[in-house]
Amino acid sequence: MTSTTRPFRHPRRLMMTSALPYANGPIHIGHIAGAYLPGDIRARFERMAGSEVLWVCGSDEHGAAITLRAKKDGVTPREIVDRYHSEMQEAFAGIDMAFDHYSRTSSEKHHQVAQDFFLKLLDSGSFEVKTDAQFFDPEASQFLADRYITGTCPKCDAPDAYGDQCEKCGSALSPKDLVDPKSTLSGATPILKDTTLWYLPMGRHEDWLRDYIDNGKFNGKAHHDARAWKSHVTGQCRSWIDGGLQSRAMTRDLDWGVPVPVEGADGKVLYVWLDAPIGYITSTMEWAAKAGQNWQDWWQSDDAELIHFIGKDNIVFHCLIFPILLKEHGGFNLPTNVPANAFMNLEGDKISTSRNWAVWVKDYLEEFPGKSDELRYVLTSIMPEQKDSEFTWSDYRERVNNELADVLGNFINRVIVLTKKYYESEVPAIDRAKWTADEDAIIQALDAAPGEVAELIRRNRYRDALQAAMGVARLGNKYMTEQEPWKLKKTDEERTAVILNTCIQVAANCSVLLEPFIPQTAQKMQAAFGITSARWEQASGSMMPHGEVLGDLPILFEKVEESTVDAQVEKLKTSLASAAPDAACEPLKPMMNFDDFQKMDLRVGEVIACERVPKADKLLQLTIRTGLDERTVLSGIAEHFKPEEVVGRRVTLLANLAPRKIRGVESQGMVLMAESADGSLRFVTPEEGTAAGDTIR
Ligand SMILES: [Zn+2]
Structure with a gap:
């Protein structure tokens, strides 16, 4: 049962980013399943495989969503971003997101990096400067862009589309596209007023973007495998390009953000979608300074590739706009894949922060202490990889009870308990004469599994990868149940040893193959099998030599009661009833006596x-x-x-x-x-x- 050492190391440096979350509200399960869990699984796997991988993120602390939230809460934007930056970091840590570095865009360093980037583009003629009339709220004396203005969507007639995007149909909009525009600050109908804006003329870039998206080519050369991209991602990009790319304003008249570094541009800041993706670079720079490495090796080297993990609402910014910015700047790599996920719904409805229809990570961790793996497992099982999916509490309970507790937990526990009882926790030696085709099948499956799971992870098929890894546990559980070593022990000592040895191999493999998905549980299992800092290539049919002594195992999973999940559904309904009014609601009139x-x-x-x-x-x-x-x-x-x-x-x-x-x-x-x-x-x-x-x- 020898297995050759297979190299799982990725041939190139992997620069991975996950969408910078807006620091205007807490993190919910839809965020985690969308942009963070896939990045975490990938990063953990690549580290185990010995790849050079770097995964960065940070808080996005600019933009109208922040200033509007501050206004609503009656505090400063600084108070908002400080509060949510630390809240988000806690939530991410609680659910074991192992970023190499987590930054924030309001830092001095980031302002400088973003301004330098802007100036480089300005020098190379990447922008068009235009002074023209923009919507202005005379009551609030402020220009109205993005979320400061709402109106009817010209494409789908939804009544509350924002100035930059209609959330109903996903169309990208400009304030002037809106029918019946209204200021979200005062409700006033805006007037037109002249201002100067720097535009990115995206139309100039249509041809090479089409070649990049459709053929995976850049500068006439093969760049990446276009067929490896998700079809909903390339489909959305193509429809944008086919629709004709419009110039987009890259600055805003606002007092919160990265100031436009140009003489006379007082009161103007960079568009949040210009500065946020540059935040990935800043985050890498901060990490490199700490680690004593060159950030350029990760962003500008031929030997590196770039992958963005995002939700589907950010596709245009990462697949079209950011590549334009990187190309215009020069010297940077473009993404080789943007495996965007669709949305996760909750109990039959869209997750909504304003309606408080969400499972907040912070609340979950408080109410289910020590159970981050259970949530990670369920969210990976239903990850919205190709289309929207749905989280329900009853499904959560079924998966935890039937899969984690009854299959994985039960199997590993029986292996440890029987080995202790029969062999004083030593891995028994095997008698080849008692070896059968059943064991051959198991060992073959164990030799194949690491490669299969690795390939699925690298193809961004995390649901299938988890199923393949859990398939090993199912196989072991079924084998043990069928072979009934507890019955054979009295009649056939040699056969019992073969069966238990095989079960130990399966269990030890589970502890390695499941680590990217449920890291805390994997650590507990590995401790019992005497494994430290597991490497992916360790997993094989001959992992555990005989004579090795197994340790003890705590209970891995507790069953979830029906009343527990019923209470969660009840809590959702109650919080919905007391939720803040939604954006479409008329603002309150002044008080009267x-x-x-x-x-x-x-x-x-x-x-x-x-x-x-x-x-x-x-x-x-x-x-x-x-x-x-x-x-x-x-x-x-x-x-x-x-x-x-x-x-x-x-x-x-x-x-x-x-x-x-x-x-x-x-x-x-x-x-x-x-x-x-x-x-x-x-x-x-x-x-x-x-x-x-x-x-x-
Ligand atoms: Zn619309």
Whole structure:
């Protein structure tokens, strides 16, 4: 049973990045499954394989999402980013994200690196400088870009698209594309005002980008295997290029960010999507300074390759915009793969920070202490690699109980317990005469598994890689259950030794092959098998020589009770009910006092007649019985209701509104309506049992 040592080392240096998370809110499971867990599994595997790998990340601390959050919470942007930078670091550490370095973009170092980068591009003529009219909020006296402006999406008619992107259909937008734009600061309709912006003319780059994405070529030479990219990633890039790449503004009129390093550019900062990816470079520089290495070896050497782990909402920035910036700067490598993941949904709905519909990593770690591997395992099992996937608590429970506890935990435990009982924890010697085809099959599978799992990980198929590694545990569990060594022990000592020796080989392999996925559990298992700093090539059919003494094993996994997951679902529903209103909701009006309220005479009215108002498309003329009188009220609801739909309704009437003449008709009061975010109107109808003349207070 000799196995040759197989080299698993990656031939080139691997520079890996994971999307810099926005420091404007905590980390949830969708973030982890999207951009971080795949990076962590890959980095852990490559380290075990002896590859030269570097994995960096950091907090993205600029952009409108930060300043808007600060405004909402009534604090400074600095307080927001400090708070979430440390919160995010804690969450990442709690779920064992083993970054080589974690940086932040508000650091002085990063400002300098980003400014130098910008100046290099400016010198090489990569930008177009344009002064033209941009949307401006006269009440807040601020230019409105990105999330500072919302309106109707010109592509899909969604009512609350942002100035840079529609989240409904994913289209990239400019503020001027929006129909019916509104300032998110004041709700005001913006005016136009001149300002100077630096644009990246992306149209210039269409041809080489097409060759890069479609053929994996750069500068006319083979650059990477284009077929190794996920089809949803190349598909999205192609549709952007086919749609024609527009110039994109690379600066913003804001007071929070990296200042534009140009004379007279006061009050202007770099666009967050210009400075954030440069943050990967800064993070590498900081790491290199600490490690006594050259950062250039990782970003500028022919011997290195670059991989970005991101979510699908960042594809355009990493596959098109950042490559343009790197090429224009010169000297940098372009990404050889951007294995973006799709989104993870939760219990039948999109994960939403504003609606508090999320499983927060921080909460999970508090409520399930010591169980980070359980979450990593479930998230990897359902990782949204090609399309959106869904996390449910009942699925979490089933996977933990049926797979981790019943298969892996149970198998490893039986191996350790029986070896202790029969052989005083020593790996038994085997008698070749008692060897059968069953053992041959197992050993062959063990010899093949490290290569199979390695290949799947390198092809960014983490779900399948985990299944392949868990397949080894399943195989061992099934073999042991079928062979029943506990029955043979009394009748066939030699055969029992063969079976148990084989089971020990399987179990030891599991402790190596599962380490990238569930590192804490793997450490506990390796301790029992006397393995320290496991190397990938150690895994094989002949890992454990006879005579080796096994240690003790703590309980690896506890079963999850049904009541535990029910409580989590209940908690989600409760927090949803108390969540902050969403962005589409009208902002609160200024406070009024009780006296102001008392002045209003609200009462129940009944509509006894209704007709259209000639030459007024929007108005209906209602005759309302109020208990006091029968009066005429005009209401701007003709586009929503036909007259016959209104007659007979009980309505809420503001009865003491000063009469107004509209189109020659005097209106004596106002009928209250509820307006939804999509602009639809409904009557505010008093409950059944009320009658015309009842007062409302
Ligand atoms: Zn849209």
